Structure formats: C-alpha cells, structure tokens
Amino acid sequence: MYRSLKRWWWLFTGPTIAAFIIGFVAPFALGVYLSFTKFTTVTKSRWVGLDNYARLLSDDTFLHSLWYTAAFALVTTVVINVVAFAVAYMLVKKFKGSNLYRSVFFMPNLIGGIVLGYVWLLLLNGILGHWARSITYSATYGFWGLVILVCWQQIGYMMVIYIAGLQSIPGELIESAEVDGATPRQTLRSVIIPLVMPSITVCTFLTITNGFKLFDQNLALTNGAPSRQSELLALNIYNTFYGRTGFEGVGQAKAVIFLIIVAAISLLQNRFARSKEA
C-alpha cells in the first residue's frame, strides 16, 4: 500500500494541486507581476519596474486610508471581542430562551455586506436626520457608522466561537475555584480567560483581518465619501484600480503592500496570542 502510494501520489494529489495552482498560485503570481507593469487590461502589460511603487508613495489617499483602516481595525477588534465575550459569558448560563438569544445574535451574519450597508445607511441617516446631517457628512461619522455596522454584524459570530470555548471548560474547575473561595471576578480572570485563550486567538485573528479587509460594507455605507476620507484600504485599492485611468499598476502595487501588511499583522498577532495559550 505504502509503495503504491509512493508511486502514484501525484495522481491522487494532482487534481488538488492543479486546482490550487489555477485558483490560487497563478492569480497571485500574476497579481504580483502586474504590480511591476503598466496595463489597461490584464492581458496586455508592459514592464515598468518599481515605478508603480514610487507613484504610490506620493498618493495621500493611500496613506490616509492606511491609518484610517488601522484605527478601524483596532477599534472593531477591541469592541467586538469584549462584547462578544460578554454576551457569550451570559448566554452559557442556563436560563429560559438562551438558545433563542444565541440565534438572534448570530443572525446578522446571514445578511450580505452590501445589503447590510444599505440597510444601515437608511437607519443611520434616519437618526442623523434629526440634526440635519447624513453619514457622509464627515469621515468621523463614516468611521463610527462603520464601527457600529461591523460590530453589529460580527459580534454574534465571535460569540459562537466564545460559547464553544466556554462550554469546553470542565465544570469541576469552576466548582473547585468556588470551593476555594474565589470571587466570580477572580474565577473569570484566573480560570476562565486563560482556558478560553484558544478562542481568543481565533477571534482576534478573524476580527483583525476582517477589519483590514472590509470592503462591501464600506462601499455600501459611505463609498469613501466625503473626499475619499472614509475609504478603507480595500476600497482605496479598488478605486485606484478602476477609478483612475493609468493607475491600474499602482492599484496592483497597493494590493501587494496591503497583502504584506495584513500577513505581517496576522502572523504577529497569532504568535503573540499563542504564547498566552495555556
């Protein structure tokens, strides 16, 4: 059996490898290659070296959206994880209807980003209308509008992961902490949180990368208005690629930088959080 596997492995892994190359490796390599070229359609490009990266440095909108996105990812990561954990902590207690609450909290995830953006656009504009304002009035409005929307959407999802983490803690541990005279706060800090660390790792990873990659909601809610001031990175790249003639390569270069940033941050976060796991 082992010998035939050794001989025939390529036949078995071949389809997967082929699919992987066609679906992942090729577009990725093409994307990186295109960031060094000038092109209008992706099939007709001309090598220009580091030109696109040089032009990118003088683009103020890119730097602005970089900071804007970093702030956004930070705020949403903190808010989503704290609230999701709190909700999960409450909903693992046995009480009537706790399952119903779980479903209700999870539900926003079932709605697509664009639709969600438009629905929240109506809601937020309706409220801001009292002060004769709308969400695109300034970048600050857009920022908090996006934070509210994304929190509303993702808290339920992270909650599910935290519930799974909390339920896997053996009941005896909590009981023995109680017997030893620990206050609920001490139990939470010294017993529960260290034990759900794997869930925290996963959830912070998901929220950070989601924060950086956010696109649909941004597009539907503010579309970068006013003055491209509420533009997150992904939307900035999209607008550069499609919105500006002759800037397709620059957009591609931004995408490569974007990839490096997101990859670096998630690797660091993962290493840091794992080191805390029990």
Added chain:
Amino acid sequence: MATRKTAKLAAGLMAGALLFGVTACSGSSDDSADATGKVYYLNFKPEQADDWVALAKAYTEETGVQVDVQTAASGTYETTLKSEMAKSEAPTLFQVNGPVGLQTWKDYAADLSDTEVYAQLNDQSIALTNDDGNPVAIPYVMETYGIIYNKAILEDYIATDGAKITSADEITSFDTLKSVVEDIQAKKDDLGIDGAFTSAGFDSSSDWRFKTHLANIPLYYEYKADGIVGQPESIKGTYLDGFKNIFDLYISNSTTEPSLLSGKTIDDANSEFALGKAVFYQNGTWAYNDIKDQKVDDADMGMLPIYIGADGEENQGLTTGSENYWVVNSEASEADQKATKDFLNWVISSDTGRDTLTNTMGFVTPFKTFADYESSNPLVQADAAYTAAGKTAVTWNFTTMPSEEWKNTLGQAMLAYAQGTGDWDAVRATFVDNWATEVELSNQG
C-alpha cells in the same frame, strides 16, 4: 493480484478524470473563428438596455448575424469594460466618453474612416481622432442639458404680487434668474412647493451634475475667451466667481438643507421635480424618461440655459454635446470588426434602427440619415427652439477634464463648501491647481 491491479487502475482512472475535469475548465475557446463574424456590444446606458437587446434581436432575425448586447450597471462601465476586454470573447463594440476616455482605450480603437456611421455624420469634426488623425470614435447621440423648469408653477409665480418677471422668456441672465429664484424661494409656501431648486444631491448618482456638467459652464467661457481647443495643460479659473454664484443659488434656494446634500440621490431630485415640489432642476434631455408621466405634464416642461453672469450670456443657448462615442475594438478579428461596422450601419440607416433610436430611446442623433425623424421629448424640443432662435449652444468641454479623479476631488470640495465644512478657496484650488497636477499624472508613463 488481479483485483489489486484493477483497483489501482480504477483509482488511477478516477484521479485522471478529476485532473482532466479541472484542466478542461481552464481551456480556452479560440476555435470560434466564424467566417461571418459576430457582434458583441457593451452598452453604456442602462436606461436603454432592453431597447438595445430588442434591436440586436431584430438585426439577427433580418441578417442571421449574431449580436450580443451586455449592459454595465450604472456607474460601473469602466470597471466592466476593463474586465470584459481582457477576455478572449471581448466586446467588438464599446463606448468611450470623450477624448480622455479614448486616451485609455486608444490601443483598442479601430479606424472608422471607411464606415457609413462616419460618412453620415452631419458634422464630421465631432468624431474623435487618433494620433494619426483617423476617426476612431463616433458620437451616436447628442444630448442637451440646462435648467429644466416647471412652466405651470412659474406661471403661478408670475401671477403673484411683485413678481420679478412677466414671462419666462425674460430670464436671459444670471441676475434675472437670481432675483426670480430668490423671490420664488421666499414665496414657496404660497406656491405650495418645497423650494425653488431640487436638491443638489452629492451622492455619486447625482454629483456629476455639478462636478462635471455645471463646471463645464465656467470652463466653456474660459476656453472661449482664451481660444482654447482640446485639453489645456493648465487653466486659470477666470469664471470661477460665476460658478460660485450659480452654485450658491442652487444650494441656498432649494428643497433641502445644505448639510443633508451628501446623502441626496438623483432619484430624490427626479421625484422633487416630477411631483411638482420644486420649479427648477439642473439636468438634461435624458432625465425626461424619469420625470414624465407623473404630476408634471409634458407641455409644462421647459429648459433654461445655465447662466453664470458671464458677458454676452443673453445669447447663450443650452449645453449640447455628446459623451457617447462608439468605438470598434481593433483587437477583434477582421470578420468581427466588419460585422460590427455593418451592424452600426444598419442601426443608423434601417427603419427599425432609426425608429428605435429616435422614438424608443428618445435620442437626438448626429447622423444625416435621421433628417426626417423628430423627437417627442419636450426637452429636446426646447433645445431645438433655442437653436431656432439663434442662440449659441454651449459646447461640452467637460470631456477635456483631466481625469475622473479631478472631477471627484472637485465634487467633494464643492460638497464640503456646500455643507460648511470647507471653504470656496478649496474649490478654487481643486479646480485650478489640481488641473495641472492631474493632466501631468494622467499623461505619465
């Protein structure tokens, strides 16, 4: 032993089948070099999507040539075009929006000098040419914009005490327009309206009316004064004060608080006009489809030129031009290019084509073949009336604006000014300084 071999063989075959399945998906289909050629039109105007499909079907029934029509969703034409052109079955016919758009697609623009659509142009100089001077982009629809107004409400106003005018014909300058607009705004409750102007919405569905169309007026006067043809490297902004005047008039005499403008859409403006809640509405002949058959009768729709207080504006007509140019894809096969040119020829010369373009789509076309076709659109008729009265039509100079980015920056600066978060100096800076910057950037590389 035999069973093991069979199992191995079967597994191998299955894996092989899977592998084959995957590669087959990525296989290209270059085997369709049909001798008769076919047409694939990527249409720009969503409002006429169904009409083009019907037209294509009629052509196929008549000649047997396959014509596919795709329409990009509103505001996504360039995006769609970029991805469609990268495909092996690329559009054989697409559109550019003027010289700046053509600059992007010049490598894909076929020479059209031997075509009927070029030969039949009333004025061949409106076709766009490539670097060698050959026509490569043909406008197929002439459009007009200005300030659409509601004649019925304006007559109600004229009947009020102390009205500034006795007839709409007296509005021939910015000053008259301003006094009328401000008086109407003051009397809006008596007239039963929400404001003189519809909301000057700065949502992306509506902001082109200002960052592009309104900004064309000061540009037109500057080009005229300085004798500029084509795209200048830089501009002076001589008429920006007039631009500010008209924009101030729009935002301070409307149905809407300026701080709400960022979220207002074209639909808001359409409905405000169509339901008779506002008298004036800056838009063009194409808006007729959205405002007809509601509260305002066709007979009550008129159109005024956009006045900004420039010298000699008494003779100013409406703003007329085109940003819809047909371009044949030069990368398509010879047969497809020929089929495409034949299709275009049919569109402008057959009865079906001419009837669809004029009556169904409501277009005014620049071709000789349309001499006996007259539009029923009252806004088009308003334009004809101005031309007949000897007024000078304002040309569409916004097609020379350096880039989309320039327009967007201007639009956002105008919005900031309107809602009070920015000042007029920023608008001036984005208009004048950014022009030179963007021209340079766009011509880079």
